[in-house]
Amino acid sequence: MATQEADDISRRYLKRLEKELGDLPAVYRNEVLDEIREHIADSRVAVQSDADMPAVLNRLGDPKSIADDARERFELKSYRAGTIEIAAIILLLFSFSIVGYIVGLVLVWRSPAWRRLDKLIGTLTPVVAVPAVWIAGAHLFLLVALIVAPVYLAVRMRNRSRAVLLFSLVPLGLVVVASVGLAVITGGGISGGGISGGNSYMVVNGQHVCWVGTSTANEKEVPCNSVTPPYGGWNDLEKNSFTTGYDYAIVAKGQHRCTVDTPKGIFQRTSCSSIPAPPGGWQAVAASQQSTNCVGDEPHCLFVATASPVVPPTTYPTP
Amino acid sequence: MKTGRDVSAADDVVGNEAMVAQMRKGALEYCVMALISDDERYGFELVQKLRDFDGVVTTEGTIYPLLSRLRKDGRVETSWRESPSGPPRRYYHLTDKGRESLERFAVQWERFRDAVDAVLNERRPVNNGS
Numbered sequence: 001m002a003t004q005e006a007d008d009i010s011r012r013y014l015k016r017l018e019k020e021l022g023d024l025p026a027v028y029r030n031e032v033l034d035e036i037r038e039h040i041a042d043s044r045v046a047v048q049s050d051a052d053m054p055a056v057l058n059r060l061g062d063p064k065s066i067a068d069d070a071r072e073r074f075e076l077k078s079y080r081a082g083t084i085e086i087a088a089i090i091l092l093l094f095s096f097s098i099v100g101y102i103v104g105l106v107l108v109w110r111s112p113a114w115r116r117l118d119k120l121i122g123t124l125t126p127v128v129a130v131p132a133v134w135i136a137g138a139h140l141f142l143l144v145a146l147i148v149a150p151v152y153l154a155v156r157m158r159n160r161s162r163a164v165l166l167f168s169l170v171p172l173g174l175v176v177v178a179s180v181g182l183a184v185i186t187g188g189g190i191s192g193g194g195i196s197g198g199n200s201y202m203v204v205n206g207q208h209v210c211w212v213g214t215s216t217a218n219e220k221e222v223p224c225n226s227v228t229p230p231y232g233g234w235n236d237l238e239k240n241s242f243t244t245g246y247d248y249a250i251v252a253k254g255q256h257r258c259t260v261d262t263p264k265g266i267f268q269r270t271s272c273s274s275i276p277a278p279p280g281g282w283q284a285v286a287a288s289q290q291s292t293n294c295v296g297d298e299p300h301c302l303f304v305a306t307a308s309p310v311v312p313p314t315t316y317p318t319p
Numbered sequence: 320m321k322t323g324r325d326v327s328a329a330d331d332v333v334g335n336e337a338m339v340a341q342m343r344k345g346a347l348e349y350c351v352m353a354l355i356s357d358d359e360r361y362g363f364e365l366v367q368k369l370r371d372f373d374g375v376v377t378t379e380g381t382i383y384p385l386l387s388r389l390r391k392d393g394r395v396e397t398s399w400r401e402s403p404s405g406p407p408r409r410y411y412h413l414t415d416k417g418r419e420s421l422e423r424f425a426v427q428w429e430r431f432r433d434a435v436d437a438v439l440n441e442r443r444p445v446n447n448g449s
Binding site for chain 1: 344361362363366367377378379380381383384385386387388390391404405406408409
């Protein structure tokens, strides 16, 4: 056996042993691990060969047997994760309140089923991730930031049966399935509602005037050959006519709804896939950005939307 | 195919193992204490010494939690000494408390062993076949 291979199997052995000895007091756990590490090193020196490494480890015994024996020596009961741990994970997922969340964390910290480092990671992950995601404006990832910690804790739980893992992961699975379902129903993960944006085309004093933008804040006038033409193509110019082409998309009750202006100037509801996407693509919008004065298909609803970069198409139609 | 005799022999081996394991569990810590009652020894040396006594220890790794436990109880102490072949080693020696505990065990063990021997000798000789 090569030295590298002997190193690898002894490292794996020690890692397993460390895991198995997890509930021994740290000072004694480290002492045992140091001693067994030294035992392995001494054995290698004694036989002056790495070929015997499996035999050395075999004589040392299965890490689980050593840990079981150690627990007995230290009069520790083997802890089996169960109801408390499942309750902690469910509270972290579904508490919907600071108090419930804190109770979940208290249960996590009181349980011996997690190492201190895992408890720390489980506690700090949402504290760091949620504000970071919020500040970054990626509100859709808030859910991810919130479920990362329970998922991590469920997976890192020690001394658990498969049933406990299953019971912990079922609520997590429900959250994921419900979120994906909601995203599919609402068209791209829109939560709450809002307006996604569009192009507007008007005739002012006998000339086409075009704007792109996703909000009144970033709306800007652009050459009409830089935007996708309205449904039905460009209309004839009529002096002082008001609107000659108008496609817009709004979000009402969490769903995209699209309307096109026909060549005859009649607004017509249509499927959103049948019209060009607004500049920058369909935008997910937060509930806070939903128009509150959007009645029916009023055009002004168009401009209450997310602030996203406007990406004009690269090929331009000629009006 | 395994015969009934094979299965029975295998059962015997398992049964013997379980029986010896029970006896070993209680006595092992005193065996360890006995081996460091006169001389300090480090872990690997102690395990090697135990190997000289057949059946005293099978899972060598269990010696180390046992030593930790004895140290926790104050029956052994450790001291660090330089090693010729690597980092310093932890040497184990018996404390006064450990020595007293070992003496008590030795007396009790002798009484117990004699009593068990006497009981076993009370058996009637096994009659083979006739």
